[in-house]
Amino acid sequence: MADGMMTQAALNILDISGVTKCFSFNGEPILALEGANLAVRKGEFVCLIGPSGCGKSTLLRMIAGFETPSEGRLSMWGAPVSGPGPDRGMVFQDYGLFPWLSVARNVGFGPAARGRPRAEVEATIKRFVDMVGLTRFADAYPHQLSGGMKQRVAIARVLANEAEVVLMDEPFGALDAMTRENLQRELLEIWERTRLTVLFVTHAIEEAILLADRIVVMSPGPGRIVADELVSLPRPRDPTDPEFNALRRRFSALLGSHH
Amino acid sequence: MISGRGRAIGLSLAAPLLFLAFWHLSTAGQPFSLIPPPLEVGRQLWDLTFGGVWDDLYSATLLEHALASVGRVYGGFLLAAALALPLGMLIGRVALVRSLLDPTLQLLRPIPVTAWLPLAMIVFGIGPRSAFFLVFLGAFYPILVNTVFGVRSVEGRLFEAAAMLGVSPSAVFWKVVLPAALPSIFTGLRLGLGFAWVVIVVGEMTGVQTGLGAIIMEARQLSRTEIVISGMVVIGLLGFLSDALVQALGRRLLRWSPQHG
Ligand SMILES: Nc1ncnc2c1ncn2[C@@H]1O[C@H](COP(=O)(O)OP(=O)(O)OP(=O)(O)O)[C@@H](O)[C@H]1O
Ligand SMILES: [Mg+2]
Numbered sequence: 475m476a477d478g479m480m481t482q483a484a485l486n487i488l489d490i491s492g493v494t495k496c497f498s499f500n501g502e503p504i505l506a507l508e509g510a511n512l513a514v515r516k517g518e519f520v521c522l523i524g525p526s527g528c529g530k531s532t533l534l535r536m537i538a539g540f541e542t543p544s545e546g547r548l549s550m551w552g553a554p555v556s557g558p559g560p561d562r563g564m565v566f567q568d569y570g571l572f573p574w575l576s577v578a579r580n581v582g583f584g585p586a587a588r589g590r591p592r593a594e595v596e597a598t599i600k601r602f603v604d605m606v607g608l609t610r611f612a613d614a615y616p617h618q619l620s621g622g623m624k625q626r627v628a629i630a631r632v633l634a635n636e637a638e639v640v641l642m643d644e645p646f647g648a649l650d651a652m653t654r655e656n657l658q659r660e661l662l663e664i665w666e667r668t669r670l671t672v673l674f675v676t677h678a679i680e681e682a683i684l685l686a687d688r689i690v691v692m693s694p695g696p697g698r699i700v701a702d703e704l705v706s707l708p709r710p711r712d713p714t715d716p717e718f719n720a721l722r723r724r725f726s727a728l729l730g731s732h733h
Numbered sequence: 734m735i736s737g738r739g740r741a742i743g744l745s746l747a748a749p750l751l752f753l754a755f756w757h758l759s760t761a762g763q764p765f766s767l768i769p770p771p772l773e774v775g776r777q778l779w780d781l782t783f784g785g786v787w788d789d790l791y792s793a794t795l796l797e798h799a800l801a802s803v804g805r806v807y808g809g810f811l812l813a814a815a816l817a818l819p820l821g822m823l824i825g826r827v828a829l830v831r832s833l834l835d836p837t838l839q840l841l842r843p844i845p846v847t848a849w850l851p852l853a854m855i856v857f858g859i860g861p862r863s864a865f866f867l868v869f870l871g872a873f874y875p876i877l878v879n880t881v882f883g884v885r886s887v888e889g890r891l892f893e894a895a896a897m898l899g900v901s902p903s904a905v906f907w908k909v910v911l912p913a914a915l916p917s918i919f920t921g922l923r924l925g926l927g928f929a930w931v932v933i934v935v936g937e938m939t940g941v942q943t944g945l946g947a948i949i950m951e952a953r954q955l956s957r958t959e960i961v962i963s964g965m966v967v968i969g970l971l972g973f974l975s976d977a978l979v980q981a982l983g984r985r986l987l988r989w990s991p992q993h994g
Contacts, residue, residue: 540893560899570894574912574989584898587908615989635898 485552487639487671488514488537493546495532505696506532510546512690512699516638517669521686523676523729529697530675534641537673538564550639560584563632565642569624571616577627578603578612584635602630605664622653629661633668642674646681658684662709679725683718684711691728701728769959777959778966791948791960799967801943802933805861806975809868810929814922817873821880821921826910838877846871846932854939864936864944871932872925879921883914916990919983926979930972945971 490512497504507529514520522530535541536548539558548555571580582599603612606626616624625645632640646654665672676682682689691701753771760770780786784793823830849870853863887910895909937946945964952960987993
């Protein structure tokens, strides 16, 4: 027992070593990602930033198990990732909700699909629908929700499914500024409460500094990880703070120098 | 203020009423009109339904004919659905079945249903079985084509969402494909049933004893134009009711779909 816990503490929740992904497009090979190394500890909030086409989505989709690496190793708690699974929940930019299910049924989809007892599913639904503030909309269908509400459902859906790692690919990219700020705040609250491990892809430097424990900077052609830095500002963070600004300049420079 | 619903009903009745008025004015009181005036058709319709006006061979026979047609329409339609739904799902989801059957089915599809009638009469003989076959064929393709379309056009994202939530590959069909395809499948069923009503009349016009198509054809030979028109009116009404029923069902089943709910 103590032994097991020792191993868990010593292991990284995610280990990515030497991961390369090559697509072929019209017969030509495209190197989407080359030699990526990344180790993520349990409970970390990691942001991936980088210009368009640098392989952020590709990396996330490989961790999710939707794509397989062309080279390298990708493991969770030391076990190789071999396909999608409920331990790694994904929040898509375009939500990916099931339009024929109500908010409640979308949230309960994972537990129900995995054969959890009915009463447990109902309790889980209630807990997570409440957590994302959609209690009044539990019976609404996705087409009746705003973008922000849909993304709340998508987040609740992976939380309800007991995902240990939450993979988020520009989840707030399609939302207006005010909704985005609210969701960023709520996501941080949820993360602080649940101590999930979050991998969050974004274009926006400010969003990354606001959220992350650690920021991984990528550059394109071919996609590579070029920097990996901790953000030690105390939370809640204030974008008008001079230290915040200093970080913003630092990451701008990191991004710019690799263009 | 008239309520929105009342207004909609009023507006939808305007055109038929105008048409009835025009029909009446251009036929009533004319000694040699080919088309009988609406009131005479109304009287005939009453006699067909309840009897007591002419008391001839046709009096009070409407129910019998209508039931015969309804039975063939729904029988042929249900048989078509029972075959086209699973076949469409297989063609849509299983590449092998698709390569095996799709080309043949696509080749047969352009042949109009009515062009099958002579062959059907040769094979099934003159009688209700040909009509039944025609209805089946008429309903089959709309259901098949829309089912294939529905199960093939499921958004890829939904498969990813299901996989990351822990749905096993064998459960994906029931949990994702089928519900996602339901609006399309439903459209196919609705079109198929509508088509069944179109085809039944043609099918019954060839030596069948009962059925609305049969009395229309028979009445034409006897120059009973009021009966011809009465038969048309009843077919129209039954087709309309049957479509309204299917739509009501769809609204219940597809409440989640912005196009149906
Ligand atoms: N399925 C695919 N087939 C072929 N090429 C692909 C595929 N997916 C991604 N690519 C290529 O891989 C590279 C990286 O794509 P990726 O989507 O990971 O970038 P990204 O960093 O997420 O960009 P963005 O910020 O615009 O979302 C691109 O050049 C893209 O064209
Ligand atoms: Mg991307």
